[in-house]
Amino acid sequence: MTATINSTALAAPLIALVGNPNAGKTTLFNALTGLRAKTANHPGTTVEYRTGLALAGTSPVEIIDLPGLYSLEAASAEERLARDILRGDLVGVRRPKAIILLMDATNLERSLGLASQVLELDLPIVVALNMMDAAERDGIKIDMAQLEEELGCHVVPITARSGEGVGDLRMAIAEVARGAKRVSRPTAICDSCTGCAFSARYEWAERVGANVSVNPRPTTPEFTDHLDGVLTHPVAGLVAIVAVMFGLLALIFWGAQFPMDMIDWLFGQLAVGADAGLKALAREVPNGMLQSFLQDDVRSLVVRGLIGGVGGVLVFLPQIGLLFFALALLEDTGYLARASFVMDRLMSKAGLPGKAFVPLLSAHACAIPAIMSTRVIEDWRDRLVTIMIAPLMSCSARIPVYTLVVGGLLLPNNPMLAAATMAGAYAVGAGSGLLGAVLLRRTVLKGETQPLVMELPRYRRPSLRTAFWTALDRMRLFVRKAGTVILLFSLALWVLAEYPKAAPSQQVVSMQTQAAALQSSGQSAPADALFADAQRLDDREALAHSFAGRVGHFVEPVLSPLGFNWQIGLGIVTSLVAREVIVSTLVVVYGAGDPNAPGASTSLVDNLRHATRADGTPLFTVATCLSLLMFYILALQCTSTIAVVRRETGGWKWPIIQFVGMSAAAYLASLIIFQTLRAFGIS
Amino acid sequence: MSMEPGSDLGLTRLDHVPVRACGMVGFLTAPDDEVVRLKAMGVCVGRRIEVIQQGDPLIIRAFGSRIGVSIRVAKHVFLDLCGHAYSLEHTLASDHAARTGVLPPRPGQD
Numbered sequence: 154m155t156a157t158i159n160s161t162a163l164a165a166p167l168i169a170l171v172g173n174p175n176a177g178k179t180t181l182f183n184a185l186t187g188l189r190a191k192t193a194n195h196p197g198t199t200v201e202y203r204t205g206l207a208l209a210g211t212s213p214v215e216i217i218d219l220p221g222l223y224s225l226e227a228a229s230a231e232e233r234l235a236r237d238i239l240r241g242d243l244v245g246v247r248r249p250k251a252i253i254l255l256m257d258a259t260n261l262e263r264s265l266g267l268a269s270q271v272l273e274l275d276l277p278i279v280v281a282l283n284m285m286d287a288a289e290r291d292g293i294k295i296d297m298a299q300l301e302e303e304l305g306c307h308v309v310p311i312t313a314r315s316g317e318g319v320g321d322l323r324m325a326i327a328e329v330a331r332g333a334k335r336v337s338r339p340t341a342i343c344d345s346c347t348g349c350a351f352s353a354r355y356e357w358a359e360r361v362g363a364n365v366s367v368n369p370r371p372t373t374p375e376f377t378d379h380l381d382g383v384l385t386h387p388v389a390g391l392v393a394i395v396a397v398m399f400g401l402l403a404l405i406f407w408g409a410q411f412p413m414d415m416i417d418w419l420f421g422q423l424a425v426g427a428d429a430g431l432k433a434l435a436r437e438v439p440n441g442m443l444q445s446f447l448q449d450d451v452r453s454l455v456v457r458g459l460i461g462g463v464g465g466v467l468v469f470l471p472q473i474g475l476l477f478f479a480l481a482l483l484e485d486t487g488y489l490a491r492a493s494f495v496m497d498r499l500m501s502k503a504g505l506p507g508k509a510f511v512p513l514l515s516a517h518a519c520a521i522p523a524i525m526s527t528r529v530i531e532d533w534r535d536r537l538v539t540i541m542i543a544p545l546m547s548c549s550a551r552i553p554v555y556t557l558v559v560g561g562l563l564l565p566n567n568p569m570l571a572a573a574t575m576a577g578a579y580a581v582g583a584g585s586g587l588l589g590a591v592l593l594r595r596t597v598l599k600g601e602t603q604p605l606v607m608e609l610p611r612y613r614r615p616s617l618r619t620a621f622w623t624a625l626d627r628m629r630l631f632v633r634k635a636g637t638v639i640l641l642f643s644l645a646l647w648v649l650a651e652y653p654k655a656a657p658s659q660q661v662v663s664m665q666t667q668a669a670a671l672q673s674s675g676q677s678a679p680a681d682a683l684f685a686d687a688q689r690l691d692d693r694e695a696l697a698h699s700f701a702g703r704v705g706h707f708v709e710p711v712l713s714p715l716g717f718n719w720q721i722g723l724g725i726v727t728s729l730v731a732r733e734v735i736v737s738t739l740v741v742v743y744g745a746g747d748p749n750a751p752g753a754s755t756s757l758v759d760n761l762r763h764a765t766r767a768d769g770t771p772l773f774t775v776a777t778c779l780s781l782l783m784f785y786i787l788a789l790q791c792t793s794t795i796a797v798v799r800r801e802t803g804g805w806k807w808p809i810i811q812f813v814g815m816s817a818a819a820y821l822a823s824l825i826i827f828q829t830l831r832a833f834g835i836s
Numbered sequence: 837m838s839m840e841p842g843s844d845l846g847l848t849r850l851d852h853v854p855v856r857a858c859g860m861v862g863f864l865t866a867p868d869d870e871v872v873r874l875k876a877m878g879v880c881v882g883r884r885i886e887v888i889q890q891g892d893p894l895i896i897r898a899f900g901s902r903i904g905v906s907i908r909v910a911k912h913v914f915l916d917l918c919g920h921a922y923s924l925e926h927t928l929a930s931d932h933a934a935r936t937g938v939l940p941p942r943p944g945q946d
Binding site: 604 | 876880909
């Protein structure tokens with residue numbers, strides 16, 4: 154955020170990087186600033202830009218990478234922000250001292266269209282003429298001296314992808330940053346325009362383009378025609394999308410699995426180490442009360458609250474990193490624009506833009522990076538609808554719940570039907586999302602989607618470096634912004650599950666006494682087993698006595714029409730942190746032991762299958778299982794998602810609407826399922 | 837039977853233009869924000885564009901770029917196909933449309 158620019162950045166001249174979309178702005182920005190960049194949102198908006206320090210000659214300058222523009226006529230929020238910053242009209246942001254105008258050598262005329270407006274801003278300008286390598290391949294020859302004369306400013310030929318010419322550009326930036334080179338404004342571009350002012354600018358651009366270059370507007374490469382014939386075809390294009398997106402999902406699901414397991418293991422080891430360290434520390438403390446405080450409260454806070462909370466956030470990083478890395482590569486190739494193009498017609502029927510397709514598909518891995526990736530959608534209302542329905546897609550965190558309910562409880566002996574039911578759960582999620590979009594478009598976000606007008610950029614080889622930096626930037630953003638909120642939520646739920654403390658029951662004390670007797674008689678194996686049983690019973694009773702347990706009892710009357718008892722209610726409350734938490738909660742409540750232990754899931758399933766209600770009837774009947782499944786398909790049980798939606802929408806209004814709406818839909822759907830099945834005697 | 841706007845001026849709606857055919861933009865009747873987006877992309881009165889692919893959305897080439905355009909927008913863009921002689925009537929219509937965004941009244945109309 155601009156307000157947090159450090160003192161070095163404040164002292165450095167601010168230089169704006171301006172250019173058309175797809176002109177290579179991000180690549181140049183990364184080449185100039187490296188890892189010294191940060192992403193910013195202007196207060197009160199969700200429009201994003203990046204700032205970073207770069208060396209120009211021997212002095213630092215601060216580069217501000219403005220959103221890609223076709224003109225300074227403000228048609229979108231991005232264009233308004235860029236225009237306001239360039240004119241110095243944006244409160245809280247310094248007016249840039251100079252401009253780097255990025256032009257695409259392979260499409261000089263289009264770049265000149267924007268240049269015609271930027272040149273009128275009366276700021277020192279250096280032109281970075283990018284993609285010189287591609288222009289050379291296309292047979293485009295540009296007379297640099299003539300172009301400098303036409304534009305009245307210094308022109309530096311570069312290839313940002315390879316870094317060629319970037320050194321010369323740094324020297325040129327140093328000159329304009331000192332104000333040494335001002336634009337000698339070219340012949341009036343549009344001073345006396347009549348009719349369409351754009352047309353006059355385009356005529357100027359064509360004239361300049363023709364004056365300075367040979368073959369300024371090459372025919373589209375033949376392979377682009379052939380490739381577009383397939384990739385934008387209504388049928389073949391869809392097949393291509395299915396193939397590419399399957400690869401993308403496979404990468405997120407399976408590619409991220411190993412690093413996620415590693416992070417999980419690292420935090421597990423950290424928890425074990427901290428647990429042992431704090432126990433050792435507690436033994437050194439002479440004061441009994443302080444010892445008990447360290448042994449119980451501080452240890453639990455550090456191990457379960459802090460390490461568990463931070464680990465729960467960081468475990469998503471591989472998925473976020475891989476998704477954004479892959480999306481950056483796809484975008485760089487020019488394919489993503491084609492995928493959005495093909496999907497536009499289908500998605501618009503549900504009130505969604507074509508560009509919503511990729512985020513919604515990504516949401517099947519995790520809603521968090523998917524919501525962050527909705528920034529590709531320019532129109533705010535279209536983006537908001539996409540954000541609101543993204544969590545309805547069945548994410549990977551739902552898999553443990555689906556597996557437990559469908560494979561473990563509902564259809565344990567029918568894998569084919571279980572697989573079909575799982576597929577049905579995914580279909581219900583996606584269908585509910587589309588229905589949600591239609592409802593939103595007819596109620597709070599009335600209106601049609603913004604119709605597609607989108608450039609289909611040239612196909613080109615993607616930049617691994619740009620993709621890497623994009624992924625890194627997104628991961629940093631997630632950790633910095635969402636991490637803090639998620640951590641607070643985790644700590645709050647830790648407090649709810651931990652307090653108030655209860656003294657061990659007589660039964661627990663009795664079991665511990667028996668275990669101690671067994672141990673003293675040398676029977677360590679049965680003693681350990683009895684100690685473990687006593688600990689589980691103590692955990693179960695402590696949880697029932699805690700605020701969270703009381704909440705479980707409190708919500709039981711509300712949830713009982715859905716077929717849920719207070720234990721499931723407690724699972725629903727604790728799984729507000731993350732859906733899969735219901736599994737570990739049920740492990741504790743039904744005394745299945747350590748969830749990480751080998752064979753634990755089997756014993757959990759056994760315990761759950763035999764679980765009964767207070768009246769002795771079976772708990773997990775077909776009706777309860779389907780009701781619980783439907784609840785988890787539709788409910789927004791994920792504080793990480795809530796935190797990211799708050800961040801992306803700039804306030805609490807939309808995450809609250811989303812949470813209430815999804816919870817109400819989940820409640821109603823589960824209620825209808827349970828009561829209907831019960832009415833037909835299937836409970 | 838109502839005539840399609842522009843047909844009396846010899847103009848063709850963008851979504852009716854054959855693939856590989858080109859034309860000069862005669863006028864735009866889209867809402868203001870759409871007009872700004874189109875103009876910024878090079879679809880501007882008096883500019884030459886070419887149809888690459890028909891359908892919804894369709895693909896045109898304008899100002900050196902390939903642009904995907906929804907049919908909802910395309911039906912508001914009218915072209916004077918390449919090869920047609922410019923008529924005085926069309927020139928006047930273009931100027932009028934550029935200034936006001938609406939078609940001029942036909943001779944004899946109120």
